[in-house]
Amino acid sequence: MGTMNLPLITSAPPPQRSLASDTYPPGxxxxxxxxxxxxxxxxxxxxxxxxxxxxxxxxxxxxxxxxxxxxxxxxxxxxxxxxxxxxxxxxxxxxxxxxxxxxxxxxxxxxxxxxxxxxxxxxxxxxxxxxxxxxxxxxxxIATSDGETKGHQFVAEQIECMKSECAVQIALEKMTTGHYSLLSAALAACAPDPDGNTAELQPHSVYGLSASAGDSPPLSLYGAFVIARRLRDEPVQIDQEELEDVLLFTPHDGLEAFASLTQMNEALARRGAEPDYRRRLLADSEADQPVQAAPDSNILQWQYTLLEGNFLSLLHTRQITRQQSMFAQAVQLARTQRMDAVCFEQSIVQLLGSEVYFDHHWRLDRLDNDLVESQMPAWWKTMKQSQRIEWHEQAQRFGQSVVNIRKNSKDHFGQPDNDSRTYFTRYIDKQLEDVLKRASVEVAAQHIIVSLTYTTGTEVLDIPGAPMMPATETAKTSLWQLAHTHAYRAKAKDALLIQAMDSEGAVIRKLDKATIKELVTTIEAPQHLSEYLDLNLKTSAYAQQLKQSRKVMLEAQMKMMLLEIEQLAFAPAGREWIKAVLDSPAPQGRRTIKDEAIEVRFFTVNQFKMTNVMLIAPAGKFDKGPLVLCTLNASDGIVFRWFNSMFHLTTTFLEEVSFQQYLLKQIPLSRRLETLRAMQYEKEAKHWRPPQVLTQFSLIPIPSRLLHPVVFIRQSKDIYEEIHETRITQLISEAKRHMSQETNQGQAGRSFDLIAGIAILFLPEPIMMPVALGVGLYKTWNAFSKIDEGDHEGAAEEFLSAIGYLATALIGHVALALKPVTHASGAARSPHLIRRVGRDGQMQIGYLLSHSKAPRFADSKLIVYKGFPI
Structure with a gap:
């Protein structure tokens, strides 16, 4: 079949206001x-x-x-x-x-x-x-803010959705580009061009549909029409087959392609023999007609009525008339049954607000969902509906918490007066400002010249017995440069003579030697940095937001994985242990399993706690097993692993190179070498390490970290609290190390980036977001391959976008029937999806956008392709 060059869009557009949900039917x-x-x-x-x-x-x-x-x-x-x-x-x-x-x-x-x-x-x-x-x-x-009526917008949206549906069918190889051009040409009579003109001549035949059985009156199919390539004036001759492109549109089944009108008529005749199709046809027929269920033996006879001009508006007008007739029937029923107000309003919504007729997107939503579901892993396909809904809720919490952490971190530390990268510059400038203010000096620090006389060694005279004289040098710099440069501050601390002068050489006596040395001491005091970090990372409102978001993220991540392993061959005992921990994160009050207390222990190397790695097991089984190992954000995407014994865990996992690489990503650069050595020592020492009874009674106490550098330490409080406190302590320690190091080098203008540090220590790597959806979707979701390293926002948004398409089948249409309104122009809709084969021959899923849509992530590094031509 023919193909169409429909480039993939790998970044979603801004949510569009859709007509598919305003206040219709009116309350x-x-x-x-x-x-x-x-x-x-x-x-x-x-x-x-x-x-x-x-x-x-x-x-x-x-x-x-x-x-x-x-x-x-x-x-x-x-x-x-x-x-x-x-x-x-x-x-x-x-x-x-x-x-x-x-x-x-x-x-x-x-x-x-x-x-x-x-x-x-x-x-x-x-x-x-x-x-x-x-x-x-x-x-x-009703006129909208654009000056158009809701009816015109409704038809315009219908046209866009039908074109999108045709493009999707082309990608699925169910239609060709010829069908797309046929549809576009026929719809030109229903949509004005940019100049406001509509096509005066219909280049193709368009027909409305109705059906009758036996002597029953014909029943119109509301919203349905047929487009045939040949333009006819005479009635359709169904018994004379003539090959041509034919498109059938019905609200329930969407667009379908046929090779002739005869072929289409035969297909409709076959469907008419199906009881379910006949019942649906009767339900969708005109409400003001006496609907009589014809015997199933009667063959449905299809009639085709020529439509001209703006046929979509005509069909929509007929639909409004039908709605009014249906409402009249609803009133008769309500009065017969004496309904209360709630039941009557619900009956109106259910009767008049059918998504089939008033949500143009619902068929595309169904195609989107089928496309995403086809790439979901086996565990998804075996889940019950209730489990899928719960998994989806947890996945939303997981993805949204990543977005929240990034957004809140950027909002907090992105402010010029709180940016960690310029903290020292701001701090030193503030100290300079205070010193000049106390000294009542109005000259700017950049214009104050400081002369420093300092010793460089000793000078030996040629005279025998003469004392050795200290060798001195004098350096001049601005007060601002002195304060911001470590080398000048070091000279000032030991200077023999310090003199401050203005630009004309006049001595500024209030900036004497003691004042400038006090300034240097204040700048290099470590306490101010501790106060800044503690305030922002421990006690501020942002710190509380970070703590809560991190807890939500970890909890959701583990609950997602628990639902997944319930579909896999994971030991039932292990699942129960995990549930006990998730139900009671703190050790106090945690329920027992078969009268055994369940403990959590954190992986520790040389007293460096790695909170992403935890052991879960009954208290008395850690030495022998079995055990559950939790590995959050591991490169293979597996969170919970089952091991029969500690020996099995150590030899088949902990000593593996891939595990060590996973650990290294959690360790600051300054401690990676010692960690590797400790783990290598642990691997080799298990063969010769002396028995504990010998070391316990040794005359010289041997630190346990020397004999056992790799251990699992029992949790001391709520696991989320302990994980957060550990990570905050590690972040502050690393920030101090970098900041003090840069201060010593005199690079006060550049400092530690807390936004990046928080992303590294508190968020999963961007690649782990799509991995959580399974290998199939990770490989086929085109936008995932365009996410740069470190693009947490892009990864999280794409993750949320992908699971959003699953929600359509899970809760979207179920919830729709419960809503008091079914047509809301304020509702945000995601772009629809399209499937195509990439250059490597692999199937890819991308966003289907028109050329006028803007990319969703304006600041990200995602690659955006232009949409298909319309």
Whole structure:
């Protein structure tokens, strides 16, 4: 089949406002409220009908200290009077009140007496059906901020979605570029060009569809149409096959391609013989027609009616008329059953708000989901629906926490007055400012020249017996340069003479030797750095956000993996141990498993704790096993591993080169060499290490870290607390080491980047985000291959984007039926997906965008391709 050059888009666009969810069908309560306000305005224009209550007496109930007196909100009572549930035969109006707790002493809202209230309710009941029916039509005439009506936008979105659907089908090799051009040409009559003009001539034939069985009247298929390449004036001759491109569109099945009208008609005839298809056809037929279920033996006869001009608007107008007829039927049913307000409003939404007709994206959503699900690993395909929903929730928490940590870190340390990279520059400038202010010196530090006389050694005179004289040198620099340069500060500390002068050579006496030496001492005091780091990383609001986000990330990550191993051949005992730890992160109060206390121990080398590696097992089984090893963010994506014994764990995993490489990424550069040596020592020492009984009673105490440099240390508190405190301590230690080192080298203008340090110590590597979705999706999701090293935002956003497509099938359409509205123009939609074969012959998944869409990540380094031509 023909192919189409549809470049992959590897970065998602800004969320678009979609017509697929505004307030259609209009809220019935809102319409009732509007009508009630209009009718009451002449009598009580200031009355707030939303906060008004009706009090009535139920004459069917036996009076018992006011138990037969009821107060209900005004709007629901109007709806129930409309459906017949509330009537004045069995109920007596007491009055309208501003609060529900009315008594006989509470004054009613005036001048609305009982008779006026009864008349008001009657007027609402008489006018509400016509009022709401008109709302169904008026909704589509509302002008938007762009100056177009919602009806025009609805059709425009339908055109875009049909073109996207055709492009996806081309990528799946179910259609050709010829079908795309056929569709585009036919839809030109329904959409104006950039100049506002529409095609005057329809280049292809367009037909509406209806079907009949036996003597039954024909039933129209709402929203369905056929496009045939040949332009015809005469009626369709189905029995005479003529090969040509034909496209069939039905709201349920979307676009389908056929080689002729005859082939399409035969396919429809076969479907018409299927009971499910016939039932769906009857359900979708005209509401105002007497729908009679024809016997299944009767063959459906299909009729094709020529459509001209803007046929999509015509079909949409017919759909509105159908909605009004369906609403009339809903009113009849509600009055027959005397529905309450809640049930009636739910029935309207379910009857009128079918996503098949008013969500143009739902078929593309289904294709997106199928495309993503096809690349998910085996554990996903064996999960129950409830497990998938839980996994998806945890995956969202995981991805969003990564985004939050990056965003909050950039917002906090990205401020010029809090940037760790320029901390020393700001600190020194502040000390200079304070010194000059105390000395009442108005000359800028850059314009103050400081003369430093300092010793360089000793001078030996040629005169025998003469004393040795110290050799001295004098250096001049600006006060600003002295403060910012370590070499000058070192000279100032031991200077014999210090003199400050202005640009004209006049001595500034208030900046004497003692003052400048005090300035140098203040600059090089370590306490200020500790205070800065402790404030920002331990006690600030940002520090609390970081702690909470990190906890959410770790918890979600482990819960995701627990759900995954439940689908794999993982030891049931190990799963129970993991659940016990996740249920009770702190050792206190943790439930026992088979009367055994479950412990967590952290991997430690030379007293350097690596919190990404934990052992989980009953307290008495750590020496022999079995054991669960937790390896967060390991390169293979595996979090929980099962080992039968400690020996098995050590020889098959801990001593492996790949594990050591995984560990090195968690260790600061300054400690990597000693860690490698310690692990090598541990590997070799297990063969000759003396028994513990000999070392325990040695005359000379031997530090345990020398004989056992690699150990697992028992947790002392909540694992999330301990992990966070350990990482914060390591981050502060590393920050101090870098900052003090740069200070000694005189590079105060450049310092440690806390944003980068937090990303390294607190976030998984960007590559681990897609790995969490499985190898299949990691390899095929095109955007993952474009993420640069260190692009945590890009990885997290793409991760969230990928799992977002899974949500469509998990909760999207289920939740849709529960929403009070089904058509919201404010809803954000992700771009749809397209499948194609890459240059390496592998299948790839990318974003399907038009050329006018902008990339989603404006600041990232993702590669963005232009979209397909329209």
């Amino acid at each position: 019935f309560s809102k319409a009732t409220q509007e009508l009630a306000s209009t009718l009451l305005s002449p009598l009580k224009p200031e009355l707030d009908v939303q906060t008004t209550w009706l009090t009535y007496l139920d004459s069917k109930e036996i009076p018992d200290k006011g138990a037969n007196i009821h107060s209900v909100p005004l709007i629901p009572s109007l709806i129930e009077h409309f459906t017949g549930l509330l009537n004045w035969t069995d109920h007596d109006v007491q009055g309208l009140y501003p609060t529900p707790s009315s008594t006989s002493q509470t004054p009613a809202i005036q001048p609305l007496g009982r008779a006026a209230i009864a008349t008001f309710y009657t007027q609402v009941s008489q006018q509400l059906e016509q009022f709401y029916s008109q709302k169904l039509a008026d909704y589509w005439s």
